[in-house]
Amino acid sequence: MIKKEEIEKIALSVESKESSEVAAMLGEDIARQFGPRDETPFSILARGKDGALIGGINGLIHWRWAYVRHLWVAESWRGQGLGARLMGEAERLARDRGCVGVYIDTFEKRVAAFYERLGFARVGEIADFPPGHSRISLSKPLR
Numbered sequence: 001m002i003k004k005e006e007i008e009k010i011a012l013s014v015e016s017k018e019s020s021e022v023a024a025m026l027g028e029d030i031a032r033q034f035g036p037r038d039e040t041p042f043s044i045l046a047r048g049k050d051g052a053l054i055g056g057i058n059g060l061i062h063w064r065w066a067y068v069r070h071l072w073v074a075e076s077w078r079g080q081g082l083g084a085r086l087m088g089e090a091e092r093l094a095r096d097r098g099c100v101g102v103y104i105d106t107f108e109k110r111v112a113a114f115y116e117r118l119g120f121a122r123v124g125e126i127a128d129f130p131p132g133h134s135r136i137s138l139s140k141p142l143r
Contacts, residue, residue, distance in 0.1 A: 040097075
């Protein structure tokens with residue numbers, strides 16, 4: 001067992017960017033415990049008749065879960081079902097790729113309510129992140 005006095009003598013440094021070495025070491029530890037993360041990115045795009053982007057999803061699949069990193073719908077298309085259709089396609093893709101669930105984060109309560117209408121449940125919330133708002137995490141198991 002390492003003594004407290006030894007810990008206090010260790011030199012620490014603050015760096016201006018993330019350490020790839022720390023990420024690699026943690027990645028190795030996590031892989032030993034849970035298996036490789038095996039991140040597979042995906043995008044689902046919706047384009048109007050003129051080819052312009054009107055909505056889309058960016059996400060990734062890892063450990064048999066699909067993470068919807070970004071969902072965006074053009075303002076003129078909001079409230080017409082395009083977001084729900086995109087999320088439905090993300091669920092279909094997740095099922096096809098053997099996922100057990102989908103998860104997402106949002107900073108807006110009204111957007112969280114949208115996901116809840118799609119069958120997602122709140123699994124966590126961090127208040128005042130960013131200041132004056134909350135980060136809300138939601139997930140939906142796929143059966």
